[in-house]
Amino acid sequence: MKKIAAEVGFSETVFAAPVGDAFRVRYFSPESEVPFCGHATIALGAALVMEQGDTTFPLILNDAEITVEGHQHDGVISAALQSPPTHSAEALPRLVADTLVLFGYTHDDLDPNIPPARINGGAEHLVLGLKTREALAAMKYDLASGRDFMNQEGLVTITLVYAETSQRFHTRNPSASGGVYEDPATGAATAAFAGYLRDIGWPHNGVINIVQGEDMGMRSLLKAEIPPEPGSSIRISGTARLMAS
Template sequence: MTGITKATSLADTGILRLAAFSDGPVGGNPAGVLVTAALPPRAEMQRIAAEVGYSETVFAAPEGDAWRVRYFSPEAEVAFCGHATIALGCVLAERTGDEVFALDLSVGRITVEVRRDGMGTRATLTSPPTRSTAADPAVIAAALDLFGFVSAQLDPALPPALAHAGNDHLVLALRERATLARMDYDMADGARLMQRHELTTINLVWVDSPRKLHSRNAFAVGGVVEDPATGAAAAALGGYLRDIGWPHGGAIDIVQGEDMGARSLLHVEIGATPGVGIRVSGTTRIIPL
């Protein structure tokens, strides 16, 4: 990402708009970014996020040796958002140069590292600590019913799980790529299910190979049917794969957004130490007004 200018901001708000985890000049997940001397009141941040209309808008202000950061979907505050963190890192790098930025979230401190070269800008976040557990059979059944799937369509090689990296995500692996492509659900029903079980997304995945997965993330609780790229869910998935001894070889690549015409690429580095934050990286592109 280069040359962030006035042309990329919403009128009189200072909001910048970027797509994170893009596939070169296309795809990626749009995020609003607002960097100010002090964070606006909570109600104002929520109003701005609803006006922007993206799955998340990130707000950042300097605080001590770090940046105080909050994320809002159009419907509610979110504890951690990966794609908005990647977008924020690129905006900060335009101001101060490439470095590792410390970000203080409601769930603790994380970092985002930015490096620019002749090929563009690449940002890498390190997520909050991870944990995972087997998913409750009742939650699995409710999620399958939501999407119109049956248990026989699940991939037994990757059992359903509740994966956490700042937020909780239900992970359901599907046997067939075609089943993933057919993802559809009722927004109101999805929001109620996610609220009831305190889920941020339902992460549907298909295993192309041990080191390459395809993903679709339902985000009804945030007022969005689906995210084209979800860094927080990618980090949670990486932590889950580490917990079960998946043959990831230290990293996986996730293709997301393909079925909604916004192909996005996420690279996930999985360290060996259980519970330690996962590194998720990708590129950004400016969204012109």
């Protein structure tokens, strides 16, 4: 699977095999296995609904069991997943300082309303809130240095966030741990971030929208629905498009 994922070259490739009424699922980046990948799960839901029709599919991951549902209507294919449980913790000052150095940011670039944190919704991420959209657009780093740093810290991605409003965010997700400079859509990080907003008492009113991939020319829009129970699953939804082979 790892070899196939490297040959495909996408940020993540999902592999699914039927097991009874469910599917056994694993995710691989070009360089490593990933415990959970949201946008690949949305793509899997879209593929399954085209083959089997509108329904909900149970998925068995390495460390969790989740679901994805798919729908087709008027030529539009959409899917929604229920994430693994979420949790978060304050990022240590050393980790924050090293991350700022990696991207060339300073503490003055950070949004104090979104404190740096380690966040998890099935995979481990670091979130940094930025004060301006311009700072987010200026994101750059050395891929080799980022790979070493993220693997050392056990991070699947680093989530850089700008809050346009209390319910609309712009994000970029470097995924150097898997050999990918940046993900155009990251459902796992979106689930983790939504859970984190719940943890810090952010006024999300039960739903947020994430705009990602704009600075790559691959704009995506993800919706996260946030129930009130701490640590509970986040619902992530979006549409899918067919890609030329």
